[in-house]
Amino acid sequence: MAARMWSSALTLCLLISALPGGEPAQPDPQYMMLVPTLIHGGQDAKLCFLLSHLNESISLSVTLELTNQNITLLDKEVTETDEDNCIAFQTPNIETSEVGFFALQADGDTLHFTKRRNVLLKLQQHLAFIQTDKAIYKPGQKVQFRIASLDENFLPVSEHFPVVFIENPQGNRIAQWLDVETHKGIVQESFQLTAEPIQGTYKVIASRNRGQRVEHVFSVEEYVLPKYEVQVKIPPILTIEDQEIQVTVCGKYTYGKPVLGLIKVRVCRKFQQSYTYCPGEEDAVCEELEHADDLA
Numbered sequence: 001m002a003a004r005m006w007s008s009a010l011t012l013c014l015l016i017s018a019l020p021g022g023e024p025a026q027p028d029p030q031y032m033m034l035v036p037t038l039i040h041g042g043q044d045a046k047l048c049f050l051l052s053h054l055n056e057s058i059s060l061s062v063t064l065e066l067t068n069q070n071i072t073l074l075d076k077e078v079t080e081t082d083e084d085n086c087i088a089f090q091t092p093n094i095e096t097s098e099v100g101f102f103a104l105q106a107d108g109d110t111l112h113f114t115k116r117r118n119v120l121l122k123l124q125q126h127l128a129f130i131q132t133d134k135a136i137y138k139p140g141q142k143v144q145f146r147i148a149s150l151d152e153n154f155l156p157v158s159e160h161f162p163v164v165f166i167e168n169p170q171g172n173r174i175a176q177w178l179d180v181e182t183h184k185g186i187v188q189e190s191f192q193l194t195a196e197p198i199q200g201t202y203k204v205i206a207s208r209n210r211g212q213r214v215e216h217v218f219s220v221e222e223y224v225l226p227k228y229e230v231q232v233k234i235p236p237i238l239t240i241e242d243q244e245i246q247v248t249v250c251g252k253y254t255y256g257k258p259v260l261g262l263i264k265v266r267v268c269r270k271f272q273q274s275y276t277y278c279p280g281e282e283d284a285v286c287e288e289l290e291h292a293d294d295l296a
Protein backbone atom coordinates (compact mmCIF):
# COMPACT_ATOMS: atom_id res chain seq x y z
CA MET A 1 0.00 0.00 0.00
CA ALA A 2 2.65 2.43 1.04
CA ALA A 3 4.74 1.48 -1.97
CA ARG A 4 1.90 2.37 -4.32
CA MET A 5 1.43 5.66 -2.61
CA TRP A 6 5.09 6.54 -2.89
CA SER A 7 5.39 5.48 -6.49
CA SER A 8 2.57 7.67 -7.73
CA ALA A 9 4.79 10.62 -7.06
CA LEU A 10 3.41 12.67 -9.91
CA THR A 11 0.17 13.34 -8.13
CA LEU A 12 1.81 13.90 -4.80
CA CYS A 13 3.69 16.73 -3.40
CA LEU A 14 6.40 16.39 -0.90
CA LEU A 15 6.92 18.56 2.10
CA ILE A 16 10.21 18.32 3.86
CA SER A 17 11.06 20.64 6.60
CA ALA A 18 13.63 20.97 9.28
CA LEU A 19 12.43 22.37 12.50
CA PRO A 20 14.25 25.40 13.81
CA GLY A 21 17.04 25.47 16.34
CA GLY A 22 18.63 22.41 17.97
CA GLU A 23 21.78 21.34 19.69
CA PRO A 24 24.68 20.38 17.47
CA ALA A 25 24.94 16.92 19.04
CA GLN A 26 21.49 15.85 17.93
CA PRO A 27 20.03 16.18 14.43
CA ASP A 28 17.11 18.53 14.13
CA PRO A 29 13.63 17.04 14.23
CA GLN A 30 12.24 16.66 10.73
CA TYR A 31 8.96 15.82 9.21
CA MET A 32 7.90 14.80 5.79
CA MET A 33 4.37 14.63 4.53
CA LEU A 34 3.11 13.09 1.31
CA VAL A 35 -0.24 14.43 0.27
CA PRO A 36 -2.18 14.01 -2.94
CA THR A 37 -2.62 17.18 -4.99
CA LEU A 38 -5.82 15.87 -6.55
CA ILE A 39 -8.57 13.89 -4.88
CA HIS A 40 -12.08 12.97 -6.01
CA GLY A 41 -15.17 13.59 -3.95
CA GLY A 42 -16.68 10.61 -2.13
CA GLN A 43 -13.71 8.30 -2.55
CA ASP A 44 -10.95 6.68 -0.56
CA ALA A 45 -7.79 8.70 -0.28
CA LYS A 46 -4.61 8.47 1.71
CA LEU A 47 -1.82 10.63 2.99
CA CYS A 48 1.41 9.68 4.69
CA PHE A 49 3.90 11.43 6.93
CA LEU A 50 7.22 10.66 8.48
CA LEU A 51 8.64 12.25 11.60
CA SER A 52 12.25 11.85 12.53
CA HIS A 53 14.58 12.90 15.34
CA LEU A 54 11.74 13.97 17.58
CA ASN A 55 13.10 15.02 20.92
CA GLU A 56 9.77 15.50 22.63
CA SER A 57 6.25 14.26 22.31
CA ILE A 58 4.00 16.38 20.18
CA SER A 59 0.32 16.54 19.46
CA LEU A 60 -0.12 16.25 15.74
CA SER A 61 -3.21 17.10 13.75
CA VAL A 62 -3.98 16.93 10.05
CA THR A 63 -7.05 18.69 8.76
CA LEU A 64 -8.60 18.89 5.33
CA GLU A 65 -9.89 22.44 5.09
CA LEU A 66 -12.70 23.03 2.64
CA THR A 67 -14.96 25.99 1.95
CA ASN A 68 -17.79 24.78 4.12
CA GLN A 69 -16.17 22.36 6.49
CA ASN A 70 -12.96 21.32 8.15
CA ILE A 71 -12.40 17.59 8.36
CA THR A 72 -10.00 16.32 10.98
CA LEU A 73 -8.05 13.44 9.48
CA LEU A 74 -5.72 12.93 12.40
CA ASP A 75 -5.38 14.23 15.88
CA LYS A 76 -2.97 12.34 18.09
CA GLU A 77 -0.07 12.39 20.45
CA VAL A 78 3.15 11.32 18.77
CA THR A 79 6.19 10.26 20.77
CA GLU A 80 7.96 7.78 18.57
CA THR A 81 10.27 8.98 15.94
CA ASP A 82 11.29 7.51 12.61
CA GLU A 83 7.92 5.99 12.23
CA ASP A 84 5.98 6.41 9.08
CA ASN A 85 2.28 6.77 9.27
CA CYS A 86 -0.40 6.72 6.63
CA ILE A 87 -3.94 7.88 7.08
CA ALA A 88 -6.67 6.43 4.92
CA PHE A 89 -9.74 8.60 4.76
CA GLN A 90 -12.96 9.05 2.87
CA THR A 91 -13.17 12.30 0.93
CA PRO A 92 -16.41 14.22 1.38
CA ASN A 93 -19.14 14.30 -1.22
CA ILE A 94 -19.01 17.65 -2.89
CA GLU A 95 -21.33 19.68 -5.09
CA THR A 96 -18.66 21.34 -7.20
CA SER A 97 -14.94 20.99 -7.59
CA GLU A 98 -12.95 23.16 -5.19
CA VAL A 99 -9.48 23.83 -3.94
CA GLY A 100 -8.93 22.91 -0.31
CA PHE A 101 -5.96 22.56 1.98
CA PHE A 102 -4.26 19.86 3.94
CA ALA A 103 -3.17 21.56 7.13
CA LEU A 104 -0.67 19.92 9.41
CA GLN A 105 -0.14 21.25 12.88
CA ALA A 106 2.28 19.95 15.50
CA ASP A 107 2.64 21.28 19.01
CA GLY A 108 4.97 20.15 21.75
CA ASP A 109 6.54 21.89 24.72
CA THR A 110 9.08 23.60 22.54
CA LEU A 111 8.19 22.46 19.03
CA HIS A 112 5.46 24.23 17.10
CA PHE A 113 5.00 23.94 13.39
CA THR A 114 2.23 24.26 10.85
CA LYS A 115 2.09 23.64 7.15
CA ARG A 116 -0.65 23.99 4.58
CA ARG A 117 -0.76 22.45 1.14
CA ASN A 118 -3.46 22.99 -1.41
CA VAL A 119 -5.36 20.12 -2.94
CA LEU A 120 -7.85 20.05 -5.76
CA LEU A 121 -10.98 18.23 -4.70
CA LYS A 122 -12.55 17.24 -7.97
CA LEU A 123 -16.12 16.38 -8.60
CA GLN A 124 -16.32 12.80 -9.78
CA GLN A 125 -18.11 12.73 -13.12
CA HIS A 126 -19.84 9.44 -13.54
CA LEU A 127 -21.35 8.45 -16.83
CA ALA A 128 -24.93 7.31 -16.68
CA PHE A 129 -27.19 6.06 -19.43
CA ILE A 130 -30.54 4.42 -19.85
CA GLN A 131 -31.45 1.54 -22.13
CA THR A 132 -34.86 0.07 -22.93
CA ASP A 133 -35.38 -3.51 -24.08
CA LYS A 134 -37.06 -2.27 -27.29
CA ALA A 135 -37.26 0.93 -29.27
CA ILE A 136 -40.98 0.62 -30.11
CA TYR A 137 -43.69 -0.81 -27.86
CA LYS A 138 -47.26 -1.78 -28.59
CA PRO A 139 -50.09 -0.81 -26.23
CA GLY A 140 -50.27 -3.17 -23.25
CA GLN A 141 -46.63 -4.18 -23.43
CA LYS A 142 -44.14 -3.95 -20.61
CA VAL A 143 -41.34 -1.44 -20.96
CA GLN A 144 -38.19 -2.77 -19.32
CA PHE A 145 -35.36 -0.39 -18.80
CA ARG A 146 -32.05 -0.29 -17.04
CA ILE A 147 -29.82 2.50 -15.87
CA ALA A 148 -26.08 1.98 -15.92
CA SER A 149 -23.45 4.10 -14.16
CA LEU A 150 -19.77 4.02 -14.97
CA ASP A 151 -16.87 5.93 -13.54
CA GLU A 152 -14.23 7.81 -15.50
CA ASN A 153 -12.42 4.51 -16.15
CA PHE A 154 -15.65 2.86 -17.40
CA LEU A 155 -15.92 0.68 -14.33
CA PRO A 156 -19.38 0.15 -12.85
CA VAL A 157 -20.17 2.38 -9.89
CA SER A 158 -23.05 2.79 -7.52
CA GLU A 159 -24.99 5.95 -8.09
CA HIS A 160 -28.03 7.31 -6.37
CA PHE A 161 -30.77 8.86 -8.49
CA PRO A 162 -33.23 10.88 -6.39
CA VAL A 163 -35.99 10.25 -8.92
CA VAL A 164 -36.52 8.29 -12.11
CA PHE A 165 -39.70 8.86 -14.07
CA ILE A 166 -41.53 8.23 -17.32
CA GLU A 167 -42.96 11.10 -19.32
CA ASN A 168 -45.68 10.55 -21.89
CA PRO A 169 -45.82 12.34 -25.29
CA GLN A 170 -47.75 15.20 -23.65
CA GLY A 171 -44.98 15.74 -21.13
CA ASN A 172 -46.90 14.33 -18.16
CA ARG A 173 -45.17 12.19 -15.59
CA ILE A 174 -46.98 8.85 -15.64
CA ALA A 175 -44.74 6.75 -13.40
CA GLN A 176 -41.91 7.42 -11.00
CA TRP A 177 -39.42 5.68 -8.75
CA LEU A 178 -37.75 7.45 -5.84
CA ASP A 179 -34.22 6.92 -4.55
CA VAL A 180 -33.07 4.56 -7.26
CA GLU A 181 -29.59 3.20 -6.74
CA THR A 182 -27.39 1.42 -9.25
CA HIS A 183 -25.92 -1.57 -7.49
CA LYS A 184 -22.65 -2.62 -9.08
CA GLY A 185 -23.42 -0.17 -11.82
CA ILE A 186 -26.87 -1.34 -12.91
CA VAL A 187 -30.47 -1.00 -11.85
CA GLN A 188 -33.44 -2.43 -13.68
CA GLU A 189 -37.07 -1.31 -13.60
CA SER A 190 -40.16 -1.93 -15.67
CA PHE A 191 -43.34 -0.14 -16.56
CA GLN A 192 -46.59 -1.63 -17.81
CA LEU A 193 -48.25 0.26 -20.66
CA THR A 194 -52.04 0.45 -20.51
CA ALA A 195 -54.22 -1.14 -23.18
CA GLU A 196 -54.87 2.22 -24.79
CA PRO A 197 -51.93 4.49 -24.09
CA ILE A 198 -51.29 7.77 -25.88
CA GLN A 199 -49.22 6.90 -28.90
CA GLY A 200 -45.99 8.73 -29.60
CA THR A 201 -42.62 9.38 -28.05
CA TYR A 202 -42.10 8.66 -24.36
CA LYS A 203 -39.07 9.47 -22.21
CA VAL A 204 -37.41 7.68 -19.32
CA ILE A 205 -35.70 10.38 -17.27
CA ALA A 206 -33.32 9.83 -14.39
CA SER A 207 -32.47 12.92 -12.39
CA ARG A 208 -29.05 12.83 -10.86
CA ASN A 209 -27.68 14.51 -7.79
CA ARG A 210 -26.69 18.08 -8.59
CA GLY A 211 -29.65 18.48 -10.91
CA GLN A 212 -28.34 16.81 -14.04
CA ARG A 213 -30.54 14.44 -15.98
CA VAL A 214 -30.11 11.50 -18.26
CA GLU A 215 -32.89 10.47 -20.58
CA HIS A 216 -33.82 7.91 -23.15
CA VAL A 217 -36.72 7.91 -25.59
CA PHE A 218 -38.93 5.09 -26.78
CA SER A 219 -42.11 5.12 -28.81
CA VAL A 220 -45.48 3.54 -28.39
CA GLU A 221 -47.25 2.68 -31.64
CA GLU A 222 -50.11 0.51 -32.69
CA TYR A 223 -48.38 -1.35 -35.46
CA VAL A 224 -49.61 -4.40 -37.35
CA LEU A 225 -47.41 -7.09 -38.68
CA PRO A 226 -47.57 -7.53 -42.46
CA LYS A 227 -50.05 -10.31 -43.28
CA TYR A 228 -48.22 -11.63 -46.30
CA GLU A 229 -44.92 -11.25 -48.04
CA VAL A 230 -44.03 -11.14 -51.71
CA GLN A 231 -40.71 -12.31 -53.07
CA VAL A 232 -39.66 -11.17 -56.53
CA LYS A 233 -36.82 -12.78 -58.42
CA ILE A 234 -35.52 -11.18 -61.59
CA PRO A 235 -32.31 -11.71 -63.53
CA PRO A 236 -29.61 -9.20 -62.57
CA ILE A 237 -28.83 -8.32 -66.20
CA LEU A 238 -30.85 -8.44 -69.45
CA THR A 239 -29.42 -7.89 -72.88
CA ILE A 240 -31.25 -6.93 -76.07
CA GLU A 241 -30.39 -10.42 -77.30
CA ASP A 242 -32.63 -12.02 -74.68
CA GLN A 243 -35.83 -13.42 -76.12
CA GLU A 244 -37.29 -14.46 -72.80
CA ILE A 245 -37.05 -13.20 -69.26
CA GLN A 246 -37.47 -15.42 -66.26
CA VAL A 247 -39.40 -13.54 -63.53
CA THR A 248 -40.60 -15.34 -60.43
CA VAL A 249 -43.10 -13.69 -58.08
CA CYS A 250 -44.11 -15.56 -55.01
CA GLY A 251 -46.71 -14.34 -52.49
CA LYS A 252 -47.47 -16.13 -49.27
CA TYR A 253 -49.60 -15.33 -46.26
CA THR A 254 -47.70 -15.55 -43.00
CA TYR A 255 -49.57 -18.77 -42.20
CA GLY A 256 -48.32 -20.29 -45.47
CA LYS A 257 -51.28 -20.04 -47.89
CA PRO A 258 -50.54 -18.58 -51.34
CA VAL A 259 -51.80 -15.07 -52.18
CA LEU A 260 -53.95 -14.47 -55.25
CA GLY A 261 -52.90 -11.46 -57.26
CA LEU A 262 -52.12 -9.68 -60.45
CA ILE A 263 -48.57 -9.38 -61.72
CA LYS A 264 -47.64 -6.42 -63.87
CA VAL A 265 -44.19 -6.52 -65.44
CA ARG A 266 -42.74 -3.48 -67.13
CA VAL A 267 -39.49 -4.00 -68.97
CA CYS A 268 -37.67 -0.87 -70.02
CA ARG A 269 -34.48 -0.03 -71.83
CA LYS A 270 -33.23 3.42 -70.89
CA PHE A 271 -31.10 5.52 -73.15
CA GLN A 272 -27.73 5.86 -71.54
CA GLN A 273 -26.47 8.63 -73.79
CA SER A 274 -28.81 11.46 -73.00
CA TYR A 275 -26.47 13.86 -74.86
CA THR A 276 -27.81 12.56 -78.21
CA TYR A 277 -30.60 15.08 -78.58
CA CYS A 278 -32.69 13.16 -81.14
CA PRO A 279 -36.35 13.86 -80.35
CA GLY A 280 -38.10 11.00 -78.61
CA GLU A 281 -34.91 9.25 -77.72
CA GLU A 282 -34.93 10.57 -74.14
CA ASP A 283 -37.82 8.21 -73.58
CA ALA A 284 -37.04 4.74 -72.57
CA VAL A 285 -38.27 1.79 -74.60
CA CYS A 286 -40.74 -0.11 -72.48
CA GLU A 287 -42.98 -3.08 -72.78
CA GLU A 288 -45.68 -4.08 -70.35
CA LEU A 289 -46.99 -7.52 -69.53
CA GLU A 290 -49.75 -8.59 -67.18
CA HIS A 291 -50.44 -11.87 -65.58
CA ALA A 292 -53.24 -12.64 -63.17
CA ASP A 293 -52.67 -15.67 -61.09
CA ASP A 294 -52.21 -17.44 -57.93
CA LEU A 295 -48.85 -16.06 -56.88
CA ALA A 296 -47.62 -19.27 -55.33
Ligand SMILES: *[C@@H]1O[C@H](CO)[C@@H](O)[C@H](O)[C@H]1NC(C)=O
Nearest residue numbers: 020021022023028055056110
Ligand atom coordinates in the same frame (compact mmCIF):
# COMPACT_ATOMS: atom_id res chain seq x y z
C1 LIG B 1 14.01 19.65 20.74
O1 LIG B 1 14.62 20.20 19.62
C2 LIG B 1 14.28 21.56 19.40
C3 LIG B 1 14.87 21.97 18.05
O2 LIG B 1 16.10 21.40 17.83
C4 LIG B 1 14.77 22.41 20.53
O3 LIG B 1 14.42 23.77 20.32
C5 LIG B 1 14.12 21.91 21.80
O4 LIG B 1 14.62 22.58 22.92
C6 LIG B 1 14.36 20.44 22.01
N1 LIG B 1 13.51 19.96 23.10
C7 LIG B 1 13.95 19.12 24.02
C8 LIG B 1 12.93 18.72 25.03
O5 LIG B 1 15.09 18.74 24.03
Ligand SMILES: *[C@@H]1O[C@H](CO)[C@@H](O)[C@H](O)[C@H]1NC(C)=O
Nearest residue numbers: 063065066067068069070103
Ligand atom coordinates in the same frame (compact mmCIF):
# COMPACT_ATOMS: atom_id res chain seq x y z
C1 LIG C 1 -11.38 25.79 9.07
O1 LIG C 1 -10.17 26.03 9.72
C2 LIG C 1 -9.50 27.24 9.36
C3 LIG C 1 -8.15 27.29 10.04
O2 LIG C 1 -8.25 26.98 11.40
C4 LIG C 1 -10.41 28.40 9.74
O3 LIG C 1 -9.82 29.62 9.35
C5 LIG C 1 -11.76 28.24 9.04
O4 LIG C 1 -12.63 29.25 9.45
C6 LIG C 1 -12.37 26.89 9.33
N1 LIG C 1 -13.53 26.74 8.49
C7 LIG C 1 -14.66 26.19 8.89
C8 LIG C 1 -15.76 26.07 7.86
O5 LIG C 1 -14.83 25.78 10.03
